Amino acid sequence: MMKGRFLVLILVIFGLHACSFGTKEKKTPQEEPIVEQQTFVVYEMESIDQKKGPCTIDESSQTCLTIRIDYPLINEGPTNEVLDTINSKIRKDIFNYAFINETPGSFEELIEEISTEYKDVITEFPDYKAAWSLEISSDIIYQTEKFISVATTIFSYTGGAHPNSSLVYKSYDLNSGKAIELEDILIDNYKDELYRSAEIEFRMNHEIPPSRSLSTAGFIFENDEFRLNNNFAIIDNSLVFYFNDYEIASYAQGPSELELKLTDYVNLIDENGVLNDLKN
Secondary structure (H helix, E strand, O other), X not given: OOOOOXXXXXXXXOOOOHHHHOOOOOOOOOOOOOOOOOOOOEEEEEEEEEEXXXXXXXXXXXXXXXEEEEEEEEEEOOOHHHHHHHHHHHHHHHHOOOOOOOOOOOHHHHHHHHHHHHHHHHHHOOOOOOOEEEEEEEEEEEEOXXXXXXXXXXXXXXXXXXXXXXXXXXXXXXXXXXXXOHHHOEOOOOHXXXXXXXXXXXXXXXXXXXXXXXXXXXXXXXXXXXXXXXXXXXXXXXXXXXXXXXXOEOXXXXXXXXXXXXXXXXXXXXXXXXXXXXXX
């Protein structure tokens, strides 16, 4: 992550008379030019805000299901076919994380599923007073002429000891509309070198010495071997990976984020891939 550097200037002036320097002309400081991030796709935010249950009739009722969903809908950029593909994939990526029993095919199905589950609970248990909630916030966080990157946070409480939350990262190719995988940007046989370097970064982030196994530090990887997942996005020349709760550690351990700066992995970048500009 970025680390700030602070410069302290101490000017000590001894016994200098102002007239020795004459009159100083006052200069108006020049303002730094404002550089706006270039826009390659234009989109608007779609919102769904609903309440279900007794609270829709009685606002004082503690028995309530609240639903808030915000997501981007791209309407200008590449071809209409690519736009339709990306818009569909953004919704699908949300559905893959936000469901109770079956993966929905639309927001309507998602709302219907959680509403039915909540209705069944309060019908079976009349004294049940806990409120349920589903909050989804998705937005485009980075874009270039070749791809966009999207971050989606999903928070839900459907009873139980604690709520559930997830962060989903994805980057989409503006030429094809497909979600970008590591194989689309890196050379063949990249895994050994990338995973080895990524593990060093991961251990440094969590202060795990090389002599200690990941499992004894509370992390769960198959065969106790570090692996990256597919939950990543390309953000400002970095690959940012996110491991959600329960994915590689217990709920108490919490999620983990890992940033790999692509300038450290130029030798692994495919010259025919989406990030081939970094090879130059």
